[in-house]
Amino acid sequence: MSTQTFTGQLTVQTCCVCGIAFGVEARYDAARREDHKTFYCSAGHGQSYTGKTEAQKLREQLATAERRRGWAEAILTSTRDQLAATERSLRGHKAAKTRIKNRIAAGVCPCCSRTFQNLSRHMAGQHPDFPTTEEL
Known part of the structure; x- marks a missing residue:
């Protein structure tokens, strides 16, 4: 010994x-x-040690956080794109409405595209289902 x-x-x-x-x-x-x-x-x-070490746990947490950040960025980008598309659509609808109002103000029928001295009388008699300018 x-x-x-x-x-x-x-x-x-x-x-x-x-x-x-x-x-x-x-x-x-x-x-x-x-x-x-x-x-x-x-x-x-x-x-043998089967459990994860602190370093391994931290690496996994970091990877999870990075994945979540990526998902959040993708959702944010998608939401921004949808907002921009909605705003463009809204501008288009507003422009179309303005064009219709201007044509009506000039005496042009929005339904049959004819010009009238008294458009309101024509609209009431010929196109009673068409909304009035206040409803547009």
Whole structure:
């Protein structure tokens, strides 16, 4: 029997199979926690860390946050595009309404495109279902 002097730092582990306590160098323990490789107790039973490390958890959280940010940006872009399209459509409808009002003011029938001195009498007699200028 011989005595050995060790000046490093050991992490005490307990075998999950036989329950024996054994020491593992701290750097080795950290490496096995990171890479999840198998290591052995003094009796030869295989051990491994299956849980995720803090670094792995943080990487996953970062990836999730980046995916969510990408989705939010896509939704924002889509919403902006829809808003712009709605605004263009609204401008088009307003312009069409203005053109119709101007034609009516000039005495042009919006239904049959004929010009009349008294357009309101023509509209009431010939096109009674057409909305009045106040309704437009």
